[in-house]
Amino acid sequence: MSLHVPATSLLEVETLTRRFGGLVAVNGVSLDLRRGEVHAVIGTNGAGKSTLINMLSGEIRASGGRIRLDGEDITQRAQFRRARAGVGRSYQRTTIFPEFTVLENCRLAAQAATPRPWALWQSAASCAASNAAAHEALSAAGLDPVAGRIAGTLSHGAKRQLEVAMCLATRPRVLLLDEPLAGMGAEETERMLGLLESLKAGHAILLVEHDMDAVFRIADRITVMVNGTVIASGDPAAIRSNPEVRTAYLGEGH
Amino acid sequence: MRSFNHWLPLVCAIALALLGPLLSPYVADLVVKVMILSIFALSLELLVGMTGLVSLGHAAFYGIGAYATVLASGSEGGSIAWLLPLAMGSAAAYALFVGALSLRTRGVYFIMVTLAFAQMAFFVFHDTAFGGGSDGIYMYVRPALGALDMESHAVQFYFVLAALVLTYGLLALIRRSRFGAALAGIRVNEQRMRAAGFPVYGYKLAAFVIAGALAGLAGFLLAARDGVVNPELLAWHNSGEVLLMIILGGLGHLRGAVIGAVAFTLLKEVLSTQALVGPLADHWQLTLGIAIIAFVALLPKGIIGIAARLSPKAVT
Numbered sequence: 001m002s003l004h005v006p007a008t009s010l011l012e013v014e015t016l017t018r019r020f021g022g023l024v025a026v027n028g029v030s031l032d033l034r035r036g037e038v039h040a041v042i043g044t045n046g047a048g049k050s051t052l053i054n055m056l057s058g059e060i061r062a063s064g065g066r067i068r069l070d071g072e073d074i075t076q077r078a079q080f081r082r083a084r085a086g087v088g089r090s091y092q093r094t095t096i097f098p099e100f101t102v103l104e105n106c107r108l109a110a111q112a113a114t115p116r117p118w119a120l121w122q123s124a125a126s127c128a129a130s131n132a133a134a135h136e137a138l139s140a141a142g143l144d145p146v147a148g149r150i151a152g153t154l155s156h157g158a159k160r161q162l163e164v165a166m167c168l169a170t171r172p173r174v175l176l177l178d179e180p181l182a183g184m185g186a187e188e189t190e191r192m193l194g195l196l197e198s199l200k201a202g203h204a205i206l207l208v209e210h211d212m213d214a215v216f217r218i219a220d221r222i223t224v225m226v227n228g229t230v231i232a233s234g235d236p237a238a239i240r241s242n243p244e245v246r247t248a249y250l251g252e253g254h
Numbered sequence: 255m256r257s258f259n260h261w262l263p264l265v266c267a268i269a270l271a272l273l274g275p276l277l278s279p280y281v282a283d284l285v286v287k288v289m290i291l292s293i294f295a296l297s298l299e300l301l302v303g304m305t306g307l308v309s310l311g312h313a314a315f316y317g318i319g320a321y322a323t324v325l326a327s328g329s330e331g332g333s334i335a336w337l338l339p340l341a342m343g344s345a346a347a348y349a350l351f352v353g354a355l356s357l358r359t360r361g362v363y364f365i366m367v368t369l370a371f372a373q374m375a376f377f378v379f380h381d382t383a384f385g386g387g388s389d390g391i392y393m394y395v396r397p398a399l400g401a402l403d404m405e406s407h408a409v410q411f412y413f414v415l416a417a418l419v420l421t422y423g424l425l426a427l428i429r430r431s432r433f434g435a436a437l438a439g440i441r442v443n444e445q446r447m448r449a450a451g452f453p454v455y456g457y458k459l460a461a462f463v464i465a466g467a468l469a470g471l472a473g474f475l476l477a478a479r480d481g482v483v484n485p486e487l488l489a490w491h492n493s494g495e496v497l498l499m500i501i502l503g504g505l506g507h508l509r510g511a512v513i514g515a516v517a518f519t520l521l522k523e524v525l526s527t528q529a530l531v532g533p534l535a536d537h538w539q540l541t542l543g544i545a546i547i548a549f550v551a552l553l554p555k556g557i558i559g560i561a562a563r564l565s566p567k568a569v570t
Contacts, residue, residue: 057449083451095446097439108439112451117433117460120424124435170450 009034010204011056011087011174016065018051025051027228028065033174033204038196040207040215043225049208050092052225053176056206057089058082069174084112088172090163092179092208098152102143102162105151106134110169133169141165141195157188164195175205181214193218216240224248263509267419274411282411288519289414290475293421295499295511297468300425302497303505304434305461306441310365310493311352311372315345315466317488318375319473321385324393324483331395334402341474342467348375349466353459372493380485390484397478404478414475418512421468425508428464437461502549504556513557521545 011033018026026048033039041049054060056067058079067075074082083089097105110133111124124130138144141161146154151162164180180196181189189211196218199205209215215222216236223233224245232242239245258265270285277285294316301307319341326332326340356367379385396404404410428434436457439447448454477483486492495518503514524530525545526538534541553559 059445059449078453079448080451080453083449089449091446091449095443095449097442097446099442100438104435108435109446109450111432111435112447115432115436115452117431117436117457120427120431120433122432123430124432125430127432130432166446166450 010070011206012066012068013056014066014068016052016055016067017063018048018055018060019063025228026055029223029225029228029230030065031223031230031233033206035173035202035204036200037220038200038205038207038218040209040219040222041225042209042212042215042222046227047225048228049225050178051228053089053178053206053208057087057176080112083170083172086171086173087176088167088170088174089176090167090178090180092182094156094159094163096151096159096162096166098150100151101147102149102151102154103134103138103147105162106137106165106169107131109166110134110137110171112170133171137165137169140168140198142191157184157191160184160188161192161195164192168199173203175199175203177205178208179210180207181209181211189214263422263512264419267415267422270415271412274408274415279407282407284519284523286411286414286479288516289418290472290479291496291499291519292512292515293414293418293475294469294472294496295503295515296418296421296425296508297465297472298496299500299505299508299511300428300437300461300465300468302500303507303510304425304429304441305437305458307357307458307462308365308497309368309462309465310490310497311368311370312465312469312496313490313492314352314372314375314488315349315469316473316476316492316496317379317483317485318348319345319470320477320483320487321379321473322470323397323474323477324391325385327393327395327397329394331393332397334397334399334404337397338471338474341477342470345470345473346463346467349463349469350459353462353466357455357458357462369490369493372488373490376485376488376490379488385483385485388485390482390486393477393481393483396481397474410479414479417471417475421471422508422512424468429508433457433460498546502546502556504558507556507558510556510558517557 009032013029013031015028015030016026017024017028029052031039041052043049055062058077062075066073069085069087074085097108107130110130111127113133114127114129138147141164143158143161143165146158154162160180167175180192184192193214196205207219219236221234222236222239224231224239226248231248232239232245298312301309322341322344323337326337352368352371356364356371359367380388385391398404402409402413404413436452440454440457444454499514499518500511502517504510522538522542525541526535528535555562
C-alpha cells in the first residue's frame with residue numbers, strides 16, 4: 001500500500017518503529033514533509049515525538065521502517081551525513097555553545113558545509129562561506145544586533161532563536177524543530193512564529209510543540225501521536241473536529 | 255599591549271636562543287629537559303584543553319617515540335632524517351590503534367581505556383626482552399644529521415628549542431583553523447557538532463593521532479638527550495605528571511602547557527634539593543603533592559589564571 005506522494009515531498013517516513021527493550025516508543029509511524037509546509041506532530045509527554053525526531057535526524061537508529069530524503073533511502077545513514085544532506089534539527093533542551101559568541105555559534109555550525117580540516121593555514125574566523133551562511137542565519141532569526149555577545153549571556157528566548165539560527169546556518173532543506181517555543185514569553189513566541197512562517201517557503205518543517213494555540217495557527221498539517229502510534233493526521237480543521245483526538249488528547253468532550 | 259602579549263611566546267623563544275650560550279651546563283641541561291617536557295605537555299593540551307579528551311595514557315606515545323629512536327639507531331647510530339619520522343610515526347601508529355578503540359567510549363571510561371592501553375605498552379617493554387626489560391637500553395651513538403650532531407650540547411639545545419617553537423606554532427595554527435574550531439566545538443557540545451554535520455569521531459581520532467605523534471617527537475628528543483630509555487617513561491605516573499603540568503599551567507591555553515611544564519619541573523627540582531628544603535628533600539613526593547594540591551585549590555584556572563585575573567583581556 002504505497003501512498004500517493006506529491007512531487008514536493010522532501011522527507012518520507014514509512015512505518016517507522018523504535019523499540020527500547022519491551023517498550024515500543026514509536027510504532028509504525030508514517031508521515032511526509034513537503035517544502036512549503038509546517039507539519040506539526042503533537043501528543044502528550046511520552047507519545048514518542050522526541051524519539052521520532054531523534055530517528056529522523058539519525059541520533060538513534062530505527063528498529064524498523066524507512067526514511068527517504070528526496071527519494072533516497074537514508075534510514076541507515078549516520079547523523080552527520082544526514083545533516084550534510086540537508087536534515088537540520090533543533091533541540092528541546094537548548095544546545096548552543098555557551099562560551100562562544102553568537103556569531104561563532106552559527107559560523108561553527110555553518111562550517112560543517114566547508115569543513116576543510118587540513119587547511120591549517122586558514123583561520124576559522126575568516127572562512128568566507130561560513131561567515132556568509134552564519135550572517136544569513138542570524139539575520140533570518142533576528143539576532144544580528146547580538147552577534148558579538150557571548151551566547152551563554154543571552155535571554156532564554158534569544159537562546160531558543162539561536163538554537164534555530166544554528167540549524168539554519170547549515171542551510172538545511174528539512175527542519176526538525178523540537179519544541180522551539182518551550183519556555184518562551186508571548187512576545188518571543190510571536191517572533192518565533194514569524195520566523196517559522198518566513199522559513200516555510202524554502203523548507204519542509206516538522207514541528208513538535210506543546211503550545212496548541214501556536215500549532216493550530218501555524219501548522220498546515222497536524223499528526224497526533226498517542227503511545228507511539230499515530231491516531232490522526234490531517235489539516236488543522238480536521239484534527240480539531242476529530243472525536244478521537246478530542247478524547248485522547250485535547251481533553252474535550254467524551 | 256595586546257599585540258605584545260600575542261607575540262610573547264616568540265619573544266621568549268628568541269630570548270632563550272640568545273641566552274643559550276650564556277647558561278651554565280647544569281642550567282642549559284635543565285632548560286632542555288623543560289623544553290622537551292613542554293612539547294610533551296603541549297601534545298596533551300591538544301587533547302585535554304582543546305578537544306576535551308582527558309587521556310591518562312599519554313606517556314605511552316612519549317615512551318614509544320623514545321624506544322623507537324633507541325631501538326632503530328643500533329650500534330652505529332642513525333640519522334635524524336629517518337629516526338625522527340620513525341619515532342613520531344611509531345607513536346602516531348599506536349595512537350591510531352588506541353584512539354580508534356578508546357574514542358568509542360567517553361568520560362571516565364575513556365580515561366580508564368587510555369590508561370589500560372598505556373599500561374599494556376608499559377608491560378611489553380617492562381616484561382619482555384624486546385626493549386631490554388626493566389633496565390631499559392642504552393643508545394651507543396646519538397642521532398645526527400650532517401653538522402646536527404646530538405652529541406653536542408649546543409646542538410641539543412637549539413634542536414629542542416626549534417622543535418618546541420615548531421610544535422607551539424603548529425598547535426597555534428590548529429587552534430585558529432577550522433579544524434581547531436571544530437575541536438573546540440566538540441569539547442563544548444559534541445551532540446550539536448554531530449547535528450550540524452561534523453564527523454565527530456574522525457575529528458577526535460585525528461587530534462588523538464597528532465597528539466600521539468607530537469608526544470613521539472618529545473620522546474625522540476628525550477632519547478637523544480639522555481642516550482638511554484627505560485620502561486618508566488611509559489608508566490602511568492608519567493602520564494599523570496604531564497596531566498598535572500597542563501592543569502597547573504592552566505587548561506585551554508598553549509602557554510599554560512609550557513608554564514606548567516616549567517613550574518612542575520622547577521617545583522620538583524626545588525623540593526628535592528637538600529640545600530633549599532633540608533631533610534624534607536628526601537620526601538619530595540609528599541611536599542610536591544601538597545604543593546600541587548595547594549596550587550590547584552588556590553588557582554583553579556592554573557598559573558595562567560593569575561594573569562587573566564589581573565587583566566581579564568590579556569590572555570588569548
